[in-house]
């Protein structure tokens with residue numbers, strides 16, 4: 001249960017997570033500009049628990065998804081929290097994290113799986129699925145996706161993230177995930193869909 005109160009929007013100040021920029025350039029003789037955000041690259045992990053044949057996923061409140069769910073005219077002034085509850089911003093995602101440390105991508109993936117989902121997975125068990133570009137209109141950052149298999153024995157902590165992350169670990173069987181992704185309006189990012197379809201095509205039996 002996520003109780004959301006006191007939502008106030010304000011202009012971005014100095015941020016360690018994103019830097020807004022405008023790129024000025026000439027392409028084929030035409031002068032142009034493009035507004036963008038410099039953000040961290042990231043990793044995401046498709047986790048499959050082979051003890052119980054379930055995908056291990058995370059659920060969390062995403063402020064940007066919440067904000068994007070509110071109609072433009074309702075965004076001005078105070079947001080009516082009875083009409084627009086926290087549930088509008090609660091997503092189902094792959095375990096993921098930003099690349100903000102001087103570690104290999106596999107080491108960052110390992111850390112995220114432990115912090116968010118509570119499984120201790122050896123670095124050598126991460127199979128690289130591939131890299132792709134996120135948010136091509138705004139950031140173009142690189143996300144690298146991995147796959148790992150876990151067993152119940154590898155679960156050493158509850159997960160849930162560090163500090164104020166408030167992450168809920170959930171599990172879905174192959175049948176449940178197929179039903180989830182076949183919905184019309186999915187509260188999940190494209191990177192999640194990519195990872196799940198990759199899993200269903202390459203790994204699911």
Ligand SMILES: Nc1ncnc2c1ncn2[C@@H]1O[C@H](COP(=O)(O)OP(=O)(O)O[C@H]2O[C@H](CO)[C@@H](O)[C@H](O)[C@H]2O)[C@@H](O)[C@H]1O
Pocket residue numbers: 017041042043044093094096097098099134143164165189191192
């Ligand atoms: N914009 C922001 N404002 C304030 N605090 C912030 C912030 N971004 C990160 N943080 C802080 O940094 C912490 C760690 O973030 P993570 O590394 O877990 O990335 P996250 O899972 O949010 O996004 C990962 O997963 C999603 C979904 O797959 C990808 O889109 C994304 O690129 C990837 O890093 C957050 O809990 C928060 O405290």
